[in-house]
Amino acid sequence: MAVKSQIWIMRDYANCSGCRLCEVVCSLAHEGRIWPEASRIRVFKYVPGVEFPHFCSQCDDYPCVAACPVKALSVNESTGAVIVDEGKCIMCGKCIDACPGHIPHKHPAKNHVVICDLCGGYPKCVEICQKAKYNVLWIVDRSGLGKQTKLYARTPKEISDELVIRLYGEFGRRFL
Ligand code: SF4
Numbered sequence: 001m002a003v004k005s006q007i008w009i010m011r012d013y014a015n016c017s018g019c020r021l022c023e024v025v026c027s028l029a030h031e032g033r034i035w036p037e038a039s040r041i042r043v044f045k046y047v048p049g050v051e052f053p054h055f056c057s058q059c060d061d062y063p064c065v066a067a068c069p070v071k072a073l074s075v076n077e078s079t080g081a082v083i084v085d086e087g088k089c090i091m092c093g094k095c096i097d098a099c100p101g102h103i104p105h106k107h108p109a110k111n112h113v114v115i116c117d118l119c120g121g122y123p124k125c126v127e128i129c130q131k132a133k134y135n136v137l138w139i140v141d142r143s144g145l146g147k148q149t150k151l152y153a154r155t156p157k158e159i160s161d162e163l164v165i166r167l168y169g170e171f172g173r174r175f176l
C-alpha cells in the first residue's frame with residue numbers, strides 16, 4: 001500500500017507506563033527477534049516512575065544526514081525517515097554528535113548505527129501503543145508541522161528532567 005502523505009509520530013511522554021512493547025515490536029520487525037538493545041525506539045528511565053520512549057523526530061534540516069562523512073544516511077522522500085545504509089556506515093559517531101537528541105545509536109552487534117525508519121510509513125511501535133491503549137504514540141500528518149519536529153530531538157536527560165517536573169512539580173527537583 002502506498003504512503004499517501006508523510007506521517008509523523010506525536011508523543012505524550014506522560015502517558016508512558018514503561019511497558020516496553022514498542023521496543024519489543026521494533027526489534028522483532030527489524031531484527032527478527034526480541035532484542036531491546038537493537039530497537040530503533042528505546043525506553044529510558046532516569047527516575048523511578050518516569051519512563052518514556054526516545055527515537056528520531058525527523059528534523060526538518062536533518063543534521064545527522066549532513067554530518068555523515070560517507071553518505072551512509074539518506075532521507076526516504078515518501079516517508080521523511082532517515083535511512084541507514086548499513087554497508088556504508090563506518091561507526092564514526094558524527095551523526096550522534098550532530099543530532100540535538102543524540103538519538104542514533106550503535107547496533108549492539110554490528111558496526112553501524114540504527115535510527116527509526118518509520119517502518120516504511122506504518123510504524124509498529126505506534127500500532128502496539130495504541131492497541132495497549134496507552135496513547136503515548138500516535139500518527140499525525142507531518143505537513144504543517146514544519147520546524148516543530150526538531151523540537152522533539154532532545155536528549156533523554158532533557159526529556160526526563162522536564163517530565164519529572166511535569167509529573168511531580170517542584171517536589172521533583174530533588175530527583176534531577
Ligand atoms: S556513524 Fe555511520 S551513519 Fe553516523 S555519521 Fe558515522 S558513518 Fe555516517
Ligand code: SF4
Nearest residue numbers: 056057059064099153
Ligand atoms: S532527530 Fe537526530 S537522528 Fe533524527 S533526523 Fe534529527 S538529527 Fe537525525
